[in-house]
Amino acid sequence: MGKLESRNIEKYFTHDGKPLKTLDGIDLNVEDGEFVCIVGPSGCGKTTFLRIAAGLEKPDDGEILLDNQPLNNTGPDRIMVFQEGALFPWLNVQDNVEYGLKIAGIPKEKRNQISHRYLDMMQLTQFATSYTYQLSTGMKQRVAIARALVMEPDVLLMDEPFAALDAQTRDLLLVEMQLIWQKTKKTIIFVTHNVAEAVMLGTRVLVFTHRPGRIKKEFKIDYKRPRISEDENLLPYQQKILAELRPEVKK
Amino acid sequence: MKSSTLAKKIGFYAMIIIVWQGLDSADIWPDNIFPSPVDVVEDLAYGVADASLFYGIGTSLLRLIIGLSIAIAGGLVLGIFMARVETVNQTIGSLVLGLQSIPSIAWVPLAILWFGLTDTGIIFVVVIGAIFAVTINTYTGVKNINPSYIEAARNMGAKEGQLITSILIPAAFPFIISGFKQGWAFAWRGVIGAELLFSFLGLGFLLNVGRQLNDVSQVIAIMLVIMGIGILVDGVVFKKIEDKVMTRWGLR
Numbered sequence: 001m002g003k004l005e006s007r008n009i010e011k012y013f014t015h016d017g018k019p020l021k022t023l024d025g026i027d028l029n030v031e032d033g034e035f036v037c038i039v040g041p042s043g044c045g046k047t048t049f050l051r052i053a054a055g056l057e058k059p060d061d062g063e064i065l066l067d068n069q070p071l072n073n074t075g076p077d078r079i080m081v082f083q084e085g086a087l088f089p090w091l092n093v094q095d096n097v098e099y100g101l102k103i104a105g106i107p108k109e110k111r112n113q114i115s116h117r118y119l120d121m122m123q124l125t126q127f128a129t130s131y132t133y134q135l136s137t138g139m140k141q142r143v144a145i146a147r148a149l150v151m152e153p154d155v156l157l158m159d160e161p162f163a164a165l166d167a168q169t170r171d172l173l174l175v176e177m178q179l180i181w182q183k184t185k186k187t188i189i190f191v192t193h194n195v196a197e198a199v200m201l202g203t204r205v206l207v208f209t210h211r212p213g214r215i216k217k218e219f220k221i222d223y224k225r226p227r228i229s230e231d232e233n234l235l236p237y238q239q240k241i242l243a244e245l246r247p248e249v250k251k
Numbered sequence: 252m253k254s255s256t257l258a259k260k261i262g263f264y265a266m267i268i269i270v271w272q273g274l275d276s277a278d279i280w281p282d283n284i285f286p287s288p289v290d291v292v293e294d295l296a297y298g299v300a301d302a303s304l305f306y307g308i309g310t311s312l313l314r315l316i317i318g319l320s321i322a323i324a325g326g327l328v329l330g331i332f333m334a335r336v337e338t339v340n341q342t343i344g345s346l347v348l349g350l351q352s353i354p355s356i357a358w359v360p361l362a363i364l365w366f367g368l369t370d371t372g373i374i375f376v377v378v379i380g381a382i383f384a385v386t387i388n389t390y391t392g393v394k395n396i397n398p399s400y401i402e403a404a405r406n407m408g409a410k411e412g413q414l415i416t417s418i419l420i421p422a423a424f425p426f427i428i429s430g431f432k433q434g435w436a437f438a439w440r441g442v443i444g445a446e447l448l449f450s451f452l453g454l455g456f457l458l459n460v461g462r463q464l465n466d467v468s469q470v471i472a473i474m475l476v477i478m479g480i481g482i483l484v485d486g487v488v489f490k491k492i493e494d495k496v497m498t499r500w501g502l503r
Binding site: 054055056074075076078079080082084086088089090091099100102103104131132133147151 | 397399400402403404405406407408409413417418421422424498499500501
């Protein structure tokens with residue numbers, strides 16, 4: 001029994017009037033405190049799987065269980081960090097971070113207390129009153145992560161959150177992400193197309209096949225943290241994963 | 252505004268006044284048909300002195316504000332409903348598009364028959380003139396919201412009611428504000444048009460009085476006031492809000 005369990009998830013989309021199988025029986029067991037990375041070619045359904053886990057989309061077959069309870073809706077126990085952040089431009093940084101707390105009816109004083117802790121963790125304190133148009137892409141993703149963390153979700157679902165970042169900012173955030181994970185002990189499912197990123201972050205890396213998406217192979221990454229991108233000892237992991245991934249990308 | 256732009260504007264309007272005064276001095280038309288700028292200013296001063304002008308402006312603006320407020324509230328509700336419930340869009344939505352093509356002045360006979368020559372009748376014309384512009388813009392705005400805003404909010408636990416106030420309205424605000432702007436323009440035309448036909452106080456009524464008294468300078472004076480208020484609301488009130496919204500929402 002794991003924290004989050006996926007049982008035989010299947011999903012079809014309609015393409016040109018015909019059903020197109022996107023996910024083909026995803027069985028996955030994520031343990032409490034695990035950092036699972038999913039890599040796969042674009043169109044392999046990895047984002048769809050994450051959206052199903054978040055309850056933003058319904059599977060055509062199978063079920064998702066959280067602490068052994070089947071789920072059929074979205075909820076703050078599984079918070080998603082979107083690729084483009086999806087920050088609200090009409091709110092400043094602090095109000096963005098406090099959004100979920102406000103919705104939950106938590107009083108202002110308590111909200112401020114919680115948000116300050118995470119703004120501080122993400123080094124955003126001095127930007128608390130800035131609006132999103134005043135922030136760089138890297139800053140925006142920090143805000144998105146802080147906004148997810150304040151919800152103290154059981155599971156954090158991250159959909160290529162660093163895809164739009166420049167290499168330097170990404171390296172920085174990849175290290176920070178590991179520190180946050182170590183500090184908060186969150187269960188994280190992280191979707192990416194970047195193998196190096198997956199190897200740096202994951203305790204386990206799953207390779208998805210090209211459509212329909214299936215789990216082709218999984219790799220345990222037992223290596224000390226924080227892992228940095230220039231560490232050559234991570235290369236063998238990357239090579240093994242790439243060897244599995246390459247034929248899928250070419251399909 | 253850049254000083255060169257301002258200079259051009261001042262020059263342009265000065266030229267209009269000079270040409271106007273020139274035409275008047277040339278005595279082509281009699282003074283009761285073509286008054287001089289001075290006549291018009293005198294008329295305005297007269298209206299200010301006996302406060303009838305302020306009373307007219309106040310009456311018209313009050314009707315406008317009441318009507319526009321109702322139109323904004325109704326248009327927001329209707330627009331959000333249309334955007335969120337497909338059946339409402341397919342049914343009421345098609346009716347809204349049809350009704351929007353009716354000029355607000357065409358509602359005046361119905362308003363008189365239903366409400367008589369009353370304030371309520373004029374406000375009805377204003378509401379009906381403005382509500383559909385607000386509705387359609389709100390609908391478009393909500394339809395154009397980045398779906399991840401809505402998903403993120405639902406994911407963080409927002410219920411449909413919370414979604415409306417905390418996401419749909421603010422996210423659609425750049426569109427909603429242009430709905431308000433169009434709504435205001437229709438409302439302002441509606442209130443003046445209705446007052447002309449209702450002949451029941453307000454700036455439109457003063458226009459009509461000017462016509463009945465053959466007082467061309469009063470007619471022109473009131474028209475200038477109507478234009479002045481239009482410029483003030485468009486160029487100051489809405490421009491300020493729009494500038495802020497456009498910057499904040501990252502649209503500029």
